[in-house]
Amino acid sequence: MEPVLSAYSFDTVVRGGRVATASDVFEADIGIRDGTIVQLGLALPRGEREIDALGRTVTPGGVDAHCHLDQPSPPPIKMADDFDSGTLSAACGGTTTVIPFAAQQKGGSLAAAVSDYHQRADGRSHVDYAFHLIVSDPTAHVLHEELPSLIREGYTSFKAYMTYDDLKLDDGQILDVLDVAKRHGAIAMIHAENSDCIEWLTKRLEGMGRTAPRFHAHSRPMLVEREATHRAIALSELVDVPILIVHVSGREAIEQIRWGRAHGLNIFAETCPQYLFLTAEDLGIDDSYHGAKCVCSPPPRDKANQQVIWDGLRDGLFTVFSSDHAPYNFEGAEGKQPDNQQVAFRHIPNGIPGLETRMALLYSEGVLGGRLSLEKFVELTATGPAKTYGLHPRKGAICIGADADLVIWDERDVVIANAALHHNVDYTPYEGMRLKAWPGCTLLRGEVMWDGRAFVGRRHQGQFLPAGRPSILPRAPSGASFLTSINP
Numbered sequence: 001m002e003p004v005l006s007a008y009s010f011d012t013v014v015r016g017g018r019v020a021t022a023s024d025v026f027e028a029d030i031g032i033r034d035g036t037i038v039q040l041g042l043a044l045p046r047g048e049r050e051i052d053a054l055g056r057t058v059t060p061g062g063v064d065a066h067c068h069l070d071q072p073s074p075p076p077i078k079m080a081d082d083f084d085s086g087t088l089s090a091a092c093g094g095t096t097t098v099i100p101f102a103a104q105q106k107g108g109s110l111a112a113a114v115s116d117y118h119q120r121a122d123g124r125s126h127v128d129y130a131f132h133l134i135v136s137d138p139t140a141h142v143l144h145e146e147l148p149s150l151i152r153e154g155y156t157s158f159k160a161y162m163t164y165d166d167l168k169l170d171d172g173q174i175l176d177v178l179d180v181a182k183r184h185g186a187i188a189m190i191h192a193e194n195s196d197c198i199e200w201l202t203k204r205l206e207g208m209g210r211t212a213p214r215f216h217a218h219s220r221p222m223l224v225e226r227e228a229t230h231r232a233i234a235l236s237e238l239v240d241v242p243i244l245i246v247h248v249s250g251r252e253a254i255e256q257i258r259w260g261r262a263h264g265l266n267i268f269a270e271t272c273p274q275y276l277f278l279t280a281e282d283l284g285i286d287d288s289y290h291g292a293k294c295v296c297s298p299p300p301r302d303k304a305n306q307q308v309i310w311d312g313l314r315d316g317l318f319t320v321f322s323s324d325h326a327p328y329n330f331e332g333a334e335g336k337q338p339d340n341q342q343v344a345f346r347h348i349p350n351g352i353p354g355l356e357t358r359m360a361l362l363y364s365e366g367v368l369g370g371r372l373s374l375e376k377f378v379e380l381t382a383t384g385p386a387k388t389y390g391l392h393p394r395k396g397a398i399c400i401g402a403d404a405d406l407v408i409w410d411e412r413d414v415v416i417a418n419a420a421l422h423h424n425v426d427y428t429p430y431e432g433m434r435l436k437a438w439p440g441c442t443l444l445r446g447e448v449m450w451d452g453r454a455f456v457g458r459r460h461q462g463q464f465l466p467a468g469r470p471s472i473l474p475r476a477p478s479g480a481s482f483l484t485s486i487n488p
């Protein structure tokens with residue numbers, strides 16, 4: 001058969017936009033062929049499809065490097081979003097790559113968790129996806145067999161928890177996991193909160209009858225995050241391997257990270273919208289149960305801590321801005337208020353939805369609010385996460401050869417309303433918030449997914465992305481490890 005020759009140089013041209021990358025902002029047309037960016041320039045020839053971006057900003061599609069989708073929870077709790085609904089909402093909010101978690105069950109195999117998670121994702125994702133691993137039971141088999149072979153197969157990041165009974169590792173176990181990360185070229189993400197302090201405080205609060213949602217924040221004060229952050233940094237120093245502290249909530253944890261960096265340690269950090277736009281008061285100022293909607297860990301802090309987070313976003317303390325989307329309904333048997341019962345805060349599932357609102361919140365309040373440059377916005381929402389987790393430059397970049405994952409921004413007044421969002425959660429913590437922008441168009445590998453009003457893409461086109469070596473890792477260990485003194 002004769003090949004079909006196109007009269008056009010490009011399948012699509014995104015024309016006339018102000019293109020923003022993590023390093024530059026420039027006017028250019030973007031020529032796309034077979035889902036890939038093949039040319040950047042002025043006055044490119046016509047494409048088969050033309051998308052007018054004149055006068056509008058074009059950024060890389062978002063990479064949400066921390067979200068939870070269809071992750072098994074202890075019954076009756078169940079996540080409201082699976083790959084179908086969660087990634088639909090991602091696309092409609094300008095995110096074209098997600099990295100949720102394949103979670104090992106204690107006593108179970110990590111490889112089995114990965115294959116189960118693939119079954120949940122296969123043919124159901126609307127955007128591209130990689131997996132992080134959650135290591136909850138680092139047996140010798142997991143450390144020496146499963147993790148090394150999973151890293152080779154493209155799962156190059158894993159999360160270790162210092163809290164939550166069904167997930168937490170002790171310090172020795174974390175050291176073992178960090179050692180695997182070092183030897184096999186992976187990045188460890190640490191959930192840094194001191195479990196024993198949380199349990200001690202929780203029992204005290206319960207003893208006083210203080211079980212309303214707002215006491216969740218009292219059970220996890222900044223001190224428990226500060227202590228665990230410092231301990232995680234010490235463990236990373238002991239093994240001589242970089243770590244990334246996830247969902248940093250405020251000043252005291254940031255001070256520890258700055259301390260680690262000042263001592264030459266490779267400590268990376270992530271924060272999330274809830275630490276910029278919510279405070280502990282959103283968990284309730286009285287004993288009302290509505291605050292359950294904002295129960296997440298670490299909890300939101302106060303206005304002064306929000307400012308410290310903004311400062312860290314601007315000055316390079318943070319590499320990654322993620323949603324930590326953890327979708328639990330407020331109503332219904334499986335969510336925050338199971339069967340209409342107002343349970344004690346320790347039983348409220350932790351997490352809030354945010355996949356669809358992450359990009360617009362930071363663009364509106366960060367870029368248009370004068371707090372962040374456009375380049376910094378791109379770095380935090382796309383390029384930084386893609387580099388951190390071994391997906392760059394295919395993802396998180398606007399350059400020749402990158403996937404044509406793009407967002408064209410509409411700068412207009414928007415009021416966030418859950419009814420207009422596409423996730424499967426029955427609320428958003430940002431209901432009624434006024435923004436100055438929303439994605440006007442999202443392209444995944446050159447195909448329009450979201451046109452500013454509706455999802456218009458082909459469904460379930462998302463592809464699994466095996467992750468490479470995280471580019472934030474040093475090429476060679478520094479050799480400065482404590483271990484060299486005992487094992488020269």
Ligand code: DUC
Nearest residue numbers: 191296297326350351
């Ligand atoms: N905290 C987590 O550690 N994970 C999911 C959501 C949350 O609040």
Ligand code: ZN
Nearest residue numbers: 191246247297
């Ligand atoms: Zn966490």
Ligand code: ZN
Nearest residue numbers: 066068324326
């Ligand atoms: Zn999380």
